[in-house]
Amino acid sequence: MDLYVHPEFEIVRSEKKCIACRACERQCANCAHGYDAASGSMESYDEKCVNCHRCVTLCPTKALKIVQTQHTFRPNANWSNDTIRELYLQANTGGVLLSSMGNPRPLPNYFDRILLNASQVTNPSIDPLREPMETRTYLGKKAIPLVRDANGRLTENLPPQITLTMPLMFSAMSYGSISYNAHASLARAATALGICYNTGEGGLHRDFYKYGPNTIVQVASGRFGIHGDYLMAGAAVEIKMGQGAKPGIGGHLPGKKNIGEVARTRMTPDGSDAISPAPHHDIYSIEDLRQLVYSLKEATGNTKPIIVKIAAVHNVAAIASGVARSGADIIAIDGFRGGTGAAPTRIRDNVGIPIELALASVDARLREEGIRDDISLVVGGSIRSSTDWIKAIALGADACYIATGALLALGCHLCRSCHIGLCNWGIATQRPDLVKRLNPEVGTEHLVNLVKAWQHELKEVMGGMGINSVEALRGNRLMLRGVGMTQEELDVLGIKHAGV
Amino acid sequence: MITTIDAAPQGQSMHFSALGEQLRTLAGQSVKIEHCLGQRYIAAGIKDIRVEIEGIPGNALGAYLGAGSSITVRGNAQDATGDTMSGGTITIHGSTGDAAGYGMRGGVILVEGNAGYRAGIHMKEYGETCPKLVIGGRAGDFLGEYQAGGIIVVLGLGNQAGAAPLGRFCGTGQHGGRMFIRGEVLPPELPAQVAVRKADAADRTLLQPLLAQFSAAFGADLAALESSPYFLLTPNSSNPYTDLYAIY
Numbered sequence: 001m002d003l004y005v006h007p008e009f010e011i012v013r014s015e016k017k018c019i020a021c022r023a024c025e026r027q028c029a030n031c032a033h034g035y036d037a038a039s040g041s042m043e044s045y046d047e048k049c050v051n052c053h054r055c056v057t058l059c060p061t062k063a064l065k066i067v068q069t070q071h072t073f074r075p076n077a078n079w080s081n082d083t084i085r086e087l088y089l090q091a092n093t094g095g096v097l098l099s100s101m102g103n104p105r106p107l108p109n110y111f112d113r114i115l116l117n118a119s120q121v122t123n124p125s126i127d128p129l130r131e132p133m134e135t136r137t138y139l140g141k142k143a144i145p146l147v148r149d150a151n152g153r154l155t156e157n158l159p160p161q162i163t164l165t166m167p168l169m170f171s172a173m174s175y176g177s178i179s180y181n182a183h184a185s186l187a188r189a190a191t192a193l194g195i196c197y198n199t200g201e202g203g204l205h206r207d208f209y210k211y212g213p214n215t216i217v218q219v220a221s222g223r224f225g226i227h228g229d230y231l232m233a234g235a236a237v238e239i240k241m242g243q244g245a246k247p248g249i250g251g252h253l254p255g256k257k258n259i260g261e262v263a264r265t266r267m268t269p270d271g272s273d274a275i276s277p278a279p280h281h282d283i284y285s286i287e288d289l290r291q292l293v294y295s296l297k298e299a300t301g302n303t304k305p306i307i308v309k310i311a312a313v314h315n316v317a318a319i320a321s322g323v324a325r326s327g328a329d330i331i332a333i334d335g336f337r338g339g340t341g342a343a344p345t346r347i348r349d350n351v352g353i354p355i356e357l358a359l360a361s362v363d364a365r366l367r368e369e370g371i372r373d374d375i376s377l378v379v380g381g382s383i384r385s386s387t388d389w390i391k392a393i394a395l396g397a398d399a400c401y402i403a404t405g406a407l408l409a410l411g412c413h414l415c416r417s418c419h420i421g422l423c424n425w426g427i428a429t430q431r432p433d434l435v436k437r438l439n440p441e442v443g444t445e446h447l448v449n450l451v452k453a454w455q456h457e458l459k460e461v462m463g464g465m466g467i468n469s470v471e472a473l474r475g476n477r478l479m480l481r482g483v484g485m486t487q488e489e490l491d492v493l494g495i496k497h498a499g500v
Numbered sequence: 501m502i503t504t505i506d507a508a509p510q511g512q513s514m515h516f517s518a519l520g521e522q523l524r525t526l527a528g529q530s531v532k533i534e535h536c537l538g539q540r541y542i543a544a545g546i547k548d549i550r551v552e553i554e555g556i557p558g559n560a561l562g563a564y565l566g567a568g569s570s571i572t573v574r575g576n577a578q579d580a581t582g583d584t585m586s587g588g589t590i591t592i593h594g595s596t597g598d599a600a601g602y603g604m605r606g607g608v609i610l611v612e613g614n615a616g617y618r619a620g621i622h623m624k625e626y627g628e629t630c631p632k633l634v635i636g637g638r639a640g641d642f643l644g645e646y647q648a649g650g651i652i653v654v655l656g657l658g659n660q661a662g663a664a665p666l667g668r669f670c671g672t673g674q675h676g677g678r679m680f681i682r683g684e685v686l687p688p689e690l691p692a693q694v695a696v697r698k699a700d701a702a703d704r705t706l707l708q709p710l711l712a713q714f715s716a717a718f719g720a721d722l723a724a725l726e727s728s729p730y731f732l733l734t735p736n737s738s739n740p741y742t743d744l745y746a747i748y
C-alpha cells in the first residue's frame with residue numbers, strides 16, 4: 001500500500017452561493033470538481049487540485065476559494081510538510097521529483113536588499129513626461145578597430161546588432177513547453193513593442209516566420225527544428241548551453257506533448273520524446289564552442305549576432321570570460337530562480353547562484369580583462385518588476401530577459417504544474433480545448449501593457465536619478481546601495497552600503 | 501561552368517571567412533576548391549551549391565547544408581562534418597573525424613573510410629525528411645547516441661575479421677531511427693535502450709538504395725554488400741525515460 005499523502009489544497013465551496021452550474025467542472029482539466037446528479041450538488045476532489053484558480057476566477061457566483069490545508073504533520077522546523085510529502089512520493093514511486101517554474105524556496109534575494117538613488121537639489125531630476133528619455137538599446141559587439149578607407153572615411157564594420165526599443169526581451173520558452181497561442185501572444189507583443197521574444201529550442205512554427213525581425217531563434221543540443229531558413233529567420237541566433245532552473249541538466253519534452261504541430265515544428269517523429277541532453281556532445285571546450293559560434297556566423301553570412309546562454313553557476317565569471325572569447329556577440333546568463341516547463345525539483349531548488357551576484361561578478365571580470373565591450377550581457381532568472389530590471393542594468397546588464405513575468409501577464413497563476421501539461425489557462429499545455437482559452441489578442445494586449453508600464457517606470461526612475469539615457473544607467477553602481485548585507489556581499493555586487 | 505577557387509594562393513591558406521564569403525555568392529553553381537588547407541565551415545548553410553574539394557576541409561564541413569547541395573571531398577574530412585545538415589549530399593573519399601552528422605535532419609553523408617567518435621548522434625527525421633549516414637569502414641564509440649530518426653549504416657569494409665565495426669556505447673539513449681551494421685559481430689554490450697535483430701528482407705528495402713549509392717560513389721562491390729548479413733538496431737521504446745519521474 002502506498003504511503004498516504006494528504007492533499008496540499010482544499011477546495012472550499014460556499015453551499016449558499018453555489019448554483020451547481022458546473023462551470024468549475026468544465027473548467028478544471030485536473031478534474032477536481034464533479035457533479036452528483038442524485039443530490040444535484042457539486043463535489044470537490046482536493047487531491048486533484050493544483051491551486052491554479054481557474055475555477056475560482058470563472059465561478060459566476062464567486063462561491064469558490066482554494067485554501068492551503070491546515071492538516072499537518074507534527075510541526076517540525078527541520079522536516080517540513082513539503083519535505084515529508086516529497087519523501088513519501090519518492091518512496092511510493094522511486095522517481096526523480098519533477099516540478100516546474102522557478103525556485104520557490106526562501107533564499108536571499110539581493111534585488112530586495114538593493115535601494116536606488118535619486119537626485120536632490122544639486123543634480124536636478126528630469127521629468128520624463130516633458131523631456132525625451134532614451135531607452136533604445138543595441139546588443140552586440142561594440143569594440144571594433146576603426147578602419148578608414150582611402151579617402152579617410154570611417155568604414156562601416158560594426159558587427160550585427162539587435163536593436164531594441166528598450167533593454168528588455170522575452171526569454172526562451174519552446175513551442176511544446178508552452179502553447180501555440182502563448183507563442184503567438186509573445187511574438188505579436190514583441191513586434192508591437194519593438195523588442196524580441198525567443199523561440200526556445202522547439203523550432204519556429206511556420207506561422208510565426210513573419211515576426212522574424214523580433215524573434216531570437218535558439219539552437220540547443222537536440223537541434224530541434226533547425227534548418228537554414230530557421231537560422232536566417234530571426235534577429236539573432238542563441239546557443240543554449242544552460243538554463244538557470246536546471247544547470248547541468250538538459251531538456252526533455254515527453255512524447256505525449258511532442259505531438260502534431262509541436263512535433264512537426266521540432267521536425268521529430270510524432271509522439272517520440274524530444275531529448276536535448278545538457279551537454280552539446282560536440283562541445284567540450286571554449287574552442288569547441290567557438291566552432292559552433294562561427295559555424296552559425298558562416299551559415300547566416302555574418303548577418304546575425306550570436307548569443308550564448310549559460311546558467312549562473314559558481315565559476316560563472318571565468319566561464320563568461322571564455323564565452324566572450326569564443327566569438328559570441330552576446331552572453332545571456334540565467335539565474336537560479338529562472339523558470340522552467342519541467343525540471344527535477346532538487347536541481348531547480350539547489351543548483352546555481354542568484355543572478356544578481358552572477359551578473360555583478362561577470363561584469364566586473366569582463367571589465368577587469370578589458371573585454372567588456374566585446375560582448376553584450378543579457379540576464380534573466382526572475383526579473384519580477386521594473387525595479388529588478390533597473391537594478392540589473394545598474395549592476396552592468398545591457399538588457400534583461402523576462403519569462404515568468406510574461407507568463408503571469410498571459411494569465412498564469414504560478415501553480416507550478418506546467419510539467420503535467422494540463423494548464424487550465426491555455427499556456428503550458430498542448431490540449432486544443434485548453435489552448436484556445438488563451439486568446440492571443442488579449443494575451444498580446446496584456447504583454448504590451450506590462451512592458452509599456454515597466455518602460456514608463458524605467459523612465460521615471462532614470463529621470464529621478466537625473467539620467468536621460470539608459471546608456472548612462474548601465475553599470476552605474478553609484479545609483480545602488482545595499483541594505484543589510486555583509487561586506488563580502490557588497491564587494492561581489494560592487495556597491496556600497498546605504499548611508500555610505 | 502565550374503568556378504575554381506585556390507584555397508591556398510601563393511601557398512598561403514585562405515581564411516575561412518573569405519572562402520565562405522566567396523562560396524555564398526556562388527549558390528546555384530558548381531565550385532572546385534583546390535589546395536584546401538583545413539578551412540572550416542565550408543558551404544555552411546548554403547542551398548543548391550555543388551562543391552568539389554581537393555585537399556582536407558576543416559571542421560563543420562557542410563554544417564546546416566541545405567537541399568540541392570552536394571559536396572565531394574577528395575581526401576579526408578575533419579570533425580563535425582554535416583552538423584545539423586538538412587539536405588543535400590556529402591561524399592568523402594576518405595575518412596571523417598568525430599561527430600559526423602550531429603543533429604542531421606535530412607540529406608546523405610557517404611564516407612568511404614572510417615568515422616570517428618559520436619557519428620550520427622541526435623539524428624532526427626520527420627515525415628519524408630530522413631537523414632542517412634553511410635560509413636564504409638569502422639565507426640568509433642557512441643555511434644548513434646540519442647538517435648531520434650534517420651538511417652545509419654556501417655559497412656566495416658577492411659575491418660579486422662571477427663571484430664565489431666564499431667566502438668562502445670553505441671545507441672545510448674536511442675529513441676528513434678535505425679542502424680544497420682554489416683557482418684556477424686556486434687560489440688559485447690549494447691545499452692538497454694537498443695533492440696537488436698538480424699535485418700530481414702523488408703528491412704533491407706530501406707538499406708538497398710543506400711548500398712547502391714555507396715557503391716556508385718566509391719566503386720564498392722554491390723553484390724557483395726547486398727548479400728552480406730546485417731544487424732538492425734532500433735530503439736526499445738520511443739519514450740525511454742517515461743518512468744524516470746515522480747510527478748506531483
